[in-house]
Amino acid sequence: MQIKSIECYPLRIPGHPYCGGHDTRKNTGQYGDYTTHAVYRAIYTMNAETLLVKITSDDGVVGWGETQAAITPHIVAQLVNELVAPGYLGQDPHDYAVLRDRAYDRLRDRGHDSGQYVDAISACDIALHDLLGKVHGKPVHQLLGGAYRQEIPCYVSGVPAVSVAEQADHMRRWQEQGFNRFKISLGYGVKQDIAHMEGLRRELGDEPTFLVDQHWVYDLNDSIRIGRAFEALGIGFMECPMDAEIFAQYGKLCAALDLPIALGEEFRTRYRFKERIDAGALDIAQPDIGRLGITEGMRVTTLCNAAGIPSAPHIGSGLAPYTAASLQVAAATENLFLLEFQPTQID
Missing domain, CATH: 3.20.20.120 (Enolase-like C-terminal domain)
Known part of the structure; x- marks a missing residue:
């Protein structure tokens, strides 16, 4: 089994702001669709934004991943398409850890350990786990070694x-x-x-x-x-x-x-x-x-x-x-x- 395709879907849900963007009375600056807040130090969107990634194997199994791309998900999508996906295509999904680590290593002197590049890798990693769960007919936690609990506090x-x-x-x-x-x-x-x-x-x-x-x-x-x-x-x-x-x-x-x-x-x-x-x-x-x-x-x-x-x-x-x-x-x-x-x- 090999990875056949990786597709990105940057999403923006208008008028559905999260956290710092929801209270316009406390917003202190506007940067296009993004805003700063009087207290929360990060920049926030006035909408809801995220990135979904779809990975398909050569036998037609599909896995979905998502990263917390709360701002500029189209930028993360570009990172997936240009820097992450080329190293994943044609590879075995079971090698998810090796693929993740090699993608991480490729940008070792270009901000490899933080920010939106790692977000791009993480979306693909989640998608591969979803795909493998479907391949083996098991919930992902069983692929990780099993569940320590049946209910999550x-x-x-x-x-x-x-x-x-x-x-x-x-x-x-x-x-x-x-x-x-x-x-x-x-x-x-x-x-x-x-x-x-x-x-x-x-x-x-x-x-x-x-x-x-x-x-x-x-x-x-x-x-x-x-x-x-x-x-x-x-x-x-x-x-x-x-x-x-x-x-x-x-x-x-x-x-x-x-x-x-x-x-x-x-x-x-x-x-x-x-x-x-x-x-x-x-x-x-x-x-x-x-x-x-x-x-x-x-x-x-x-x-x-x-x-x-x-x-x-x-x-x-x-x-x-x-x-x-x-x-x-x-x-x-x-x-x-x-x-x-x-x-x-x-x-």
Whole structure:
């Protein structure tokens, strides 16, 4: 069996913005269809964007992959077509790890370990796993070694609201459906963040587990101040409060707090995770399968498991192949903490 064709489908869904693009009152700059936000430091789309990749074998089996191309998916498609696909065509899909590593190596001096080039590789990697699952008539987690669990513990992410009361009402509706873990996007200031979480505790009591995402906006001192207040509120983890690059500071933060520190959504290789693990700079890893792919994602969870670090796979903006790949990795991850659930993507 050989790979016969690779086709790209960059998608844009108008008027369906994700996360930082949804609240135009807080947008600070416009770059065509993209915007910057008063708090969230990355650029966001005013639509919903992603890239689907279709790989077909010479005997007609089709696999679908997706990368988290939340902006400019047409650029990622061009990278697939011009730099990734030529190395995959004519090859055996079972060699997915070798194909992934060779594609990674080809751009060794051209930004090979991050950014949209790795996203292009990851979309193809997910598609190959989907194809192989169909070839063998098995769910992908069985190809990865089996499922450690039949049910995946999840938290609800992206609960938009203008006020604490409105957000609490959204959460109550999710509680009625059986969910009791929620991630809240913060980063509006030390006092504001603490007051917001105090308000949610008053509204919903001690039963829900709250997780917080602070979008890389604080320094070490403010992160410690917020973290200590969050410890008293029983917060489950604090996600990326500081710049991810300053992992020595993260080591100090992890040592100063009992509150678990989570990060890793933007990392695209196991090497970025290993640096943080060696520095004692994270308590919970957040591999994003839409950026890592399944092959590298499993390498990350294995690395973290060996270090005693639980994994909580991150899910951002995307469609079914991205979510399905994340579920398969979560099932096959021994030391799983939680999986992110993005209801706005399902809707």
